[in-house]
Amino acid sequence: RPAPEFPWKQLTETTVNNYHHYFYNRFLNSRRGSHVSGLSEIKRYFRYFGYLTPQAHYNISDDIFDAPLESAILHYQSKLGLQVTGKLDFDTLTQVLSPRCGVPDKLQPSPTLHATKN
């Protein structure tokens, strides 16, 4: 089956720093109501790690900082011991950019990464 789209770009050692600068410049201090080009990347990140659950009629590919995204960020900040602000502050963006394990933080009923052996 086709692999689900992972939110991050394929980076190399030389492009990592440039991408991080782009990321901070673009999204720092975005909050509910903001419209920022590329914000859909953030939405895909939070969906991938289980914070933004799939809902009917919810458009994950737009760039609007809406209520579900704010809720996802609140959960993320709370879960990872960050200051709970609901916006993309510096510490939250730094955490989002940090290398990490691919296992989702909030597991849905049947994700592949916690499949048991059958």
Added chain:
Amino acid sequence: YVFFPGKPRWARRIPMTLTYGFSPDNMIHSLSLSDIKEAFKLAFSKWASVIPVNFVEADDYGFADIKIGFYSGDHGDGEPFDGVLGILAHSFSPESGKFHLDAAETWAVDFEVEKSSVAVDLESVAVHEIGHLLGLSHSPVKGAVMYPSLKPREKKVELSVDDIQGVQSLYGSNPNFTFSSLLESDISANR
């Protein structure tokens, strides 16, 4: 500490032995096989010291309980890797035993030797992923090895009280383990 939904664990009689093997077709060559094996041996020993579970390298990869391999991009499990940094590795909850690392990372066993700014400590990632293989999900405790992120060039290989309490509630305690010994080793390390 947090468990996976349904609290899965290896359902064998305690004390148990789990075998692990390295995929002969999916290894990296930037580190020697002996360095890779040593990093994993140390990582498994961290968990074995606190629970009545013994980890032994299998002679035959095909029959190993835990199957370790380095993969690039889409490698067939629906969870593609993403190149340098981003996602470093993933593994599956009990009793799958699949342990996958992103071959695109600059894996390191010694930061004195590996100077890259994006180097990732192999043993630290191994300790974390073994936690998943045993049944622990991500912890919100920043000092725990089961916290989901790890910075480049960071080393985090010591189990925290949170990690130990979590895994011991699944498997019980290693009879040779006491929390006072953990405290003593912490004091020793801090000195």
